[in-house]
Amino acid sequence: MKPRSPDYGTDGDPKAMPISFLAFVVVDAILFLLHSEILRVLAYLVLASGIVFLSFVLWHLLYVRFGKLRHRDALLSLVEWKGNENVLDVGTGRGLLLIGAAKKLREGKAVGIDIWRKQDMVGNGPDGVLLNAKLEGISDRIEVREEDIRKTSFPAEYFDVVLSNLCLHNISGKEGREAACREIARVLKPAGIAVISDGFHTRDYLGIFMKQGLDGKIIKGNFLSKSFWLHTVYAVKRGP
Numbered sequence: 493m494k495p496r497s498p499d500y501g502t503d504g505d506p507k508a509m510p511i512s513f514l515a516f517v518v519v520d521a522i523l524f525l526l527h528s529e530i531l532r533v534l535a536y537l538v539l540a541s542g543i544v545f546l547s548f549v550l551w552h553l554l555y556v557r558f559g560k561l562r563h564r565d566a567l568l569s570l571v572e573w574k575g576n577e578n579v580l581d582v583g584t585g586r587g588l589l590l591i592g593a594a595k596k597l598r599e600g601k602a603v604g605i606d607i608w609r610k611q612d613m614v615g616n617g618p619d620g621v622l623l624n625a626k627l628e629g630i631s632d633r634i635e636v637r638e639e640d641i642r643k644t645s646f647p648a649e650y651f652d653v654v655l656s657n658l659c660l661h662n663i664s665g666k667e668g669r670e671a672a673c674r675e676i677a678r679v680l681k682p683a684g685i686a687v688i689s690d691g692f693h694t695r696d697y698l699g700i701f702m703k704q705g706l707d708g709k710i711i712k713g714n715f716l717s718k719s720f721w722l723h724t725v726y727a728v729k730r731g732p
């Protein structure tokens with residue numbers, strides 16, 4: 493029997509895409525059927541928005557199917573790994589960054605936290621990451637905890653590296669995302685590195701980090717890659 497390979501999951505709400513697509517089709521069909529000149533113009537506009545929406549969906553599915561691992565490798569290559577780091581992956585999902593980081597470690601430990609919201613990833617839950625870790629042969633180097641990044645139980649200055657991909661924009665409200673960034677800054681050791689990749693709000697994240705004693709920059713997604721819409725905050729905590 494063929495051995496199972498790890499599955500790093502499909503990001504997003506499984507119901508949202510088909511429902512939105514169906515809504516476009518139904519609204520457009522009604523507008524066309526009403527035989528009014530003005531509504532016909534509106535119908536073409538809805539059709540055009542539907543095509544743009546569908547292109548984004550297809551691009552997203554390309555990222556999920558073919559771009560994720562490459563994006564993970566690009567994020568992990570921003571850290572000069574020694575092998576003894578304490579690593580935190582925020583919103584680990586099925587362990588994409590957690591397991592990638594664990595593979596770089598000899599003595600350190602990678603901790604993945606998540607609240608496993610069903611609408612953020614298809615079939616979200618801790619079992620997915622534990623199974624992937626087993627399949628990748630690094631179960632002994634990881635720990636998985638159900639924790640909310642807005643307020644964690646970790647002591648201050650605990651992690652050498654904090655990673656996150658496509659998580660923080662899911663937190664509703666500016667205050668919530670700000671609390672998450674402050675928590676990331678708090679648990680990071682002096683000279684520790686934060687690599688936070690997301691589709692939105694990355695400028696806000698960098699602004700909060702800088703107020704919390706980190707220096708950093710934003711690395712824009714490569715337009716030709718399948719993750720072109722993901723920008724990355726790379727920041728280092730001031731200290732020795």
Ligand SMILES: C[S@@+](CC[C@H](N)C(=O)[O-])C[C@H]1O[C@@H](n2cnc3c(N)ncnc32)[C@H](O)[C@@H]1O
Pocket residue numbers: 500501503504582583584585586587588589605606607608609610612613616639640641642656657658659660662663
């Ligand atoms: C789109 S998934 C991305 C998962 C993974 N990082 C990846 O790139 O494959 C976002 C994850 O962030 C988690 N999440 C959302 N809000 C969170 C919070 N406040 N604290 C911790 N995790 C959260 C969701 O449950 C979900 O698993």
